[in-house]
Amino acid sequence: MHLLVLGHVKRTFMLGETRICALRGVDLEVMPGEFLAIWGPSGSGKSTLMNVLGLIDAADEGKVLFDGEDMASISDDELSDRRNHKIGFIFQSFNLIPVLSAHENIMLPLQLRNLPKKETVERADEWLRKVGLEKLRDFRPDQLSGGQRQRVAIARALAGRPKLVIADEPTANLDSVTSHEVIDLLERLNEETGVTCIFTTHDPRLLDRVPRQLRLCDGVITHERYDAAMASS
Numbered sequence: 001m002h003l004l005v006l007g008h009v010k011r012t013f014m015l016g017e018t019r020i021c022a023l024r025g026v027d028l029e030v031m032p033g034e035f036l037a038i039w040g041p042s043g044s045g046k047s048t049l050m051n052v053l054g055l056i057d058a059a060d061e062g063k064v065l066f067d068g069e070d071m072a073s074i075s076d077d078e079l080s081d082r083r084n085h086k087i088g089f090i091f092q093s094f095n096l097i098p099v100l101s102a103h104e105n106i107m108l109p110l111q112l113r114n115l116p117k118k119e120t121v122e123r124a125d126e127w128l129r130k131v132g133l134e135k136l137r138d139f140r141p142d143q144l145s146g147g148q149r150q151r152v153a154i155a156r157a158l159a160g161r162p163k164l165v166i167a168d169e170p171t172a173n174l175d176s177v178t179s180h181e182v183i184d185l186l187e188r189l190n191e192e193t194g195v196t197c198i199f200t201t202h203d204p205r206l207l208d209r210v211p212r213q214l215r216l217c218d219g220v221i222t223h224e225r226y227d228a229a230m231a232s233s
Contacts, residue, residue, distance in 0.1 A: 004030040009062035022048035024219035035190045040216040046200040054166040088157030090167035094149045096141040127155035147178035167199035
């Protein structure tokens with residue numbers, strides 16, 4: 001069964017008195033465990049598409065199915081529950097809490113789920129190890145480099161054991177070497193955990209190790225590339 005199905009999705013919004021057609025009829029199917037990149041120039045609709053995929057925004061027209069459910073048929077509270085329990089988010093600005101340590105930032109969404117304290121601590125410890133930051137456990141965000149902060153954000157997103165990770169321009173604030181390291185880390189964690197990972201970028205140089213790539217331009221998918229050999233390696 002597909003994890004995500006979009007059928008002719010359209011999304012518009014108002015910018016002042018101007019109507020912006022951000023998505024103009026997107027069709028997309030994503031299987032569980034895929035590692036998928038959506039790329040294109042600034043203003044192509046990538047962030048809007050990620051908000052729809054992440055159940056943050058609803059489509060104005062078209063169909064959105066997530067994990068077999070029609071998202072148009074469930075309540076706002078149920079949508080919030082699906083986001084909180086099935087989707088992890090990674091942002092270009094990291095969105096870490098400045099006064100909390102790396103370990104505490106990872107624990108926070110688990111605490112909001114009212115998980116037992118022992119499990120919350122153990123999961124945060126586990127994910128700090130997985131992203132290679134166990135020695136920086138007690139460091140606050142302002143004591144970490146940009147790449148380290150993004151690793152904390154990745155650990156926070158995955159510690160909740162989501163089915164889908166949405167990463168909107170996760171390398172936009174990083175240098176080219178660190179950007180490749182972040183994508184390599186996401187790829188490794190995708191392979192190890194089986195979590196579906198979708199990330200956006202405006203930098204085509206980051207696509208070398210991504211088996212499936214979609215190019216978005218002016219709110220429509222204009223090109224798709226799938227490398228079966230890379231996907232099975």
